[in-house]
Amino acid sequence: MSIQRVLTRAQAVAAAAALIGGIIAATPAVAADSAPSAPSAAELARIDKGGAGQGKSAAAAARLTAAGPQISRSQAIQRASSWVGKGLEYNWYRTYQGYRTDCSGYVSMAWNLGTPGLTTPDFVPSGVASWINKSQLKPGDALLNDAAGASGHIVLFGGWTDSSQTAYSGYEFTGSGVHHRTIPYPYFPGYGTFKPVRNNSIVDDATNPGPGPDNVGVFRPSTGEFHLRYDDGSLAKVSWGEAGDLPVSGNFDGAGPDNIGVFRPSTGEFHLRMDDGSLTKVSWGEAGDLPVSANWDGSGPDNVGIFRPSTGEFHLRMDDGSLTKISWGQAGDLPVSANFDGAGPDNIGIFRPSTGEFHLRMDDGSLTKLGWGENGDLPVSANWDARR
Known part of the structure; x- marks a missing residue:
């Protein structure tokens, strides 16, 4: 990717943040960076998907451990959900909860990796993740375009939307913010090559038999009462509702x-x-x-x-x-x-x-x-x- 294209993406992200009411303060000078300027409407539409640049990686530390801490699939989804709806702005020079506010920082957070997070080219070479097949995808895995900079992107996989396996529920951080939405497999066209990847430290959720068997009960519309049966066979009545x-x-x-x-x-x-x-x-x-x-x-x-x-x-x-x-x-x-x-x-x-x-x-x-x-x-x- 050329330096000129990276600059355009940085400019677009800064302007997108301004549109939603935030004013991004000027960042310290970095080689090849320049002051942002307003993007076109077409550029704003483009940054709704894909990567928009990534900051410094934690790859060196990751190579020493070759894996992150163990995390369950439901924990990864729960962590990803915790950033949805917070209004976070995409800025790879900044962090939230210690993680970079970009696509790879977000998935690093979901997987509970070291701060400030890896970048897209580092997940697999660092030993943190491995390539898998489409048929192996489970919630908590990811779709990765491991190109560098603004050309790379990663999406946390939340599960298939139906049996056709042509679309999935995905969690991603793009230039316009954090999204939980339906994404065509493997990703929206025109944003590079995406392949399934798995965190080497993710584990399936342990089964939990619970405190005992489920019980039966009835709701009686004529009285607006639940009649609930307990483990010992006793009855509890709870008024909660009305006719209809x-x-x-x-x-x-x-x-x-x-x-x-x-x-x-x-x-x-x-x-x-x-x-x-x-x-x-x-x-x-x-x-x-x-x-x-x-x-x-x-x-x-x-x-x-x-x-x-x-x-x-x-x-x-x-x-x-x-x-x-x-x-x-x-x-x-x-x-x-x-x-x-x-x-x-x-x-x-x-x-x-x-x-x-x-x-x-x-x-x-x-x-x-x-x-x-x-x-x-x-x-x-x-x-x-x-x-x-």
Whole structure:
């Protein structure tokens, strides 16, 4: 890449920050750098994707260790999510929480590597990461263009959007900020060659059988009461809802036992009960939607979502409040959600009353069909025997 092109990218980043209300102070003089000037509209659109330059690497220290500290896949996703929505500005001369605010500094942070982070040419040669195949990709891996400077870029892989494996949920830091969005595999065209890569110290999440088996319960719309069965067979009644509400349950506050909630189609709101009995309202849906709840992103508390029968789409809410849409079903289907493959985040599925089949989505986007039921049945899903 020529010096002139690097300068243009630096200029574009500085101007993009100014547009969102920030004024970047002048940085100390560095060889081949010049004062920024306003970019064109075309340049601003270009920096929404790909790299926009990278600062000094921590490659020398990384070569001494040849690996970062052990980290689980859900921890990597959770760390990446922690920068989403903070309004951080792309500037490879600056740091946040010790890490450079550029693409490779961001993924270094997600993988809990040494500060200020590696640059794209260093991940594999340093021994921190290794190339893998597309079929091996799991949440917490990455797509890497290992070119230097502004020509390189890296994206944290969050999982396939569907079984076609033509697009994925990705976390990236571009010239316009930190994004969690759907990205075509391997990356948007025109930004170089991207290949799958894995942190050598990442590990699959340990299975956790939990404190005991799940229990059953009913929601009685006529009284707005939940009747819940405990491990010892005793009954608990909880008033939480009104006529017309639809029940939902999950660990909404990320601690203690699971909680109850209702989805109110008349208002498109979830009314969720916390461990302390307090109420949290979340607007997420509309009349005709069917509620679901699970830990979609594999970290933190459970999230809410809806299945829209008119379009055969799930609209899932992430920890950071962002929306993920997944086409998985058709009119007449009924939604279910659980960790169907026993690893990583929870998954979605549907029960098709017309065929008596469950269509369940796995972590890699593949489909599993299970014949279990008949027309008129209603679906449920949980860990009945408390084993993984």
